[in-house]
Amino acid sequence: MASPSPEIPDSQDSALSFNSSIQTTSRDDRIAIRTALQFGVPLPQIQDVLGVSKSQIRYARTHPLTPQKSKRGRKPLLRTPQKKTLETWLLQSPSHRRIPYRQIPLRLPDLSSFRNKAITTAMRSMGYTRRTSIKKGFSDDPLVIAERLAFAEEAIRWDRNRVYRQIFSDEVWSIGGVHTVSYVTVKEDGSDRYLPETVKHKYSKAPAWMFHSTIVDGHKGPAIFWEKE
Amino acid sequence: MKSSTYDTYILARVQEWIEGTDWVWMQDGASSHRSKETQRNLLRRAIRSIRWPRYSPDLNLIEHVWNWMKNYIQKHYWQARYDVAKVPLDQLKAIIWEAWTAVPDSFIDSLYQSWWRRCQNVIDAKGGADKILIELEIASFSDNLWT
Numbered sequence: 001m002a003s004p005s006p007e008i009p010d011s012q013d014s015a016l017s018f019n020s021s022i023q024t025t026s027r028d029d030r031i032a033i034r035t036a037l038q039f040g041v042p043l044p045q046i047q048d049v050l051g052v053s054k055s056q057i058r059y060a061r062t063h064p065l066t067p068q069k070s071k072r073g074r075k076p077l078l079r080t081p082q083k084k085t086l087e088t089w090l091l092q093s094p095s096h097r098r099i100p101y102r103q104i105p106l107r108l109p110d111l112s113s114f115r116n117k118a119i120t121t122a123m124r125s126m127g128y129t130r131r132t133s134i135k136k137g138f139s140d141d142p143l144v145i146a147e148r149l150a151f152a153e154e155a156i157r158w159d160r161n162r163v164y165r166q167i168f169s170d171e172v173w174s175i176g177g178v179h180t181v182s183y184v185t186v187k188e189d190g191s192d193r194y195l196p197e198t199v200k201h202k203y204s205k206a207p208a209w210m211f212h213s214t215i216v217d218g219h220k221g222p223a224i225f226w227e228k229e
Numbered sequence: 230m231k232s233s234t235y236d237t238y239i240l241a242r243v244q245e246w247i248e249g250t251d252w253v254w255m256q257d258g259a260s261s262h263r264s265k266e267t268q269r270n271l272l273r274r275a276i277r278s279i280r281w282p283r284y285s286p287d288l289n290l291i292e293h294v295w296n297w298m299k300n301y302i303q304k305h306y307w308q309a310r311y312d313v314a315k316v317p318l319d320q321l322k323a324i325i326w327e328a329w330t331a332v333p334d335s336f337i338d339s340l341y342q343s344w345w346r347r348c349q350n351v352i353d354a355k356g357g358a359d360k361i362l363i364e365l366e367i368a369s370f371s372d373n374l375w376t
Contacts, residue, residue, distance in 0.1 A: 225326075
């Protein structure tokens with residue numbers, strides 16, 4: 001006769017039943033709990049209807065509905081007053097928008113102890129970012145277009161002698177710096193992208209040389225410098 | 230630049246320079262060039278000039294010389310590019326003059342020879358912005374070196 005198999009307590013069953021009673025609440029559950037609390041539904045009734053514990057109700061009442069992961073990590077180094085100082089300085093002059101973040105501590109004594117990363121974080125938190133500077137647009141004025149076309153149609157018929165008799169002249173301000181892509185600090189949402197101070201900037205107060213020169217007959221003509229007034 | 234400054238610094242010298250030649254002066258649409266005072270000064274100084282279309286740097290051959298000079302300076306003077314504060318204004322003047330002197334006549338002659346092609350580009354674009362104009366805008370107006 002076979003001996004009866006020993007009775008083994010079903011620990012897994014009890015574990016399952018135990019776990020099922022402490023299911024975590026979803027965002028929808030927590031919204032439901034909050035709504036019920038706002039309408040003054042008694043706690044036992046909330047527990048019965050929604051199948052949640054007292055601690056889950058307490059948690060839903062006192063915590064954000066979703067985890068606030070963005071609040072983790074080291075706090076920004078620049079606090080609100082310093083950020084205000086930074087924004088005020090930025091908007092003081094169009095030229096300030098052109099200055100790279102890394103050079104701002106050198107030009108703003110109040111922020112001289114901060115570095116590039118801290119400035120970048122503060123700027124981003126205020127909604128600013130760096131973008132390539134938009135160039136002055138081409139004229140789409142029909143009169144200008146007609147003028148250009150009429151001139152080109154006439155000038156293409158010039159003979160070699162006429163072209164080489166033509167003096168070409170222009171002047172430029174020279175103040176130093178790169179002549180490739182330049183960047184400007186603007187709002188990330190694009191709200192100030194097309195303001196005059198972000199699109200085109202004249203260095204009216206910068207010390208500079210005006211250089212005017214000419215070419216004619218396939219050669220260089222006279223050129224002249226003078227200091228900016 | 231004021232019209233009076235333009236007359237003193239530029240037109241007075243142009244008058245001397247072109248005397249006895251049949252060269253024709255041009256100027257872009259800057260306000261000091263368009264002013265009535267400048268128009269009067271051109272007549273007074275008997276400088277033969279042509280009406281230049283507005284917003285047409287692509288047709289002004291010297292604009293391409295600026296680009297050549299900018300590239301020269303960026304190639305030879307890294308400090309003028311990256312650390313402007315350390316380049317005194319006098320040195321900047323010397324650098325620009327060096328770049329101007331370095332522009333080869335063959336390059337300027339090639340610009341003159343490209344005249345008809347540039348006109349054709351404008352005609353092909355029906356007077357609008359052609360490829361050269363766009364390239365010029367990108368190269369010339371985005372920078373700090375020249376404004």
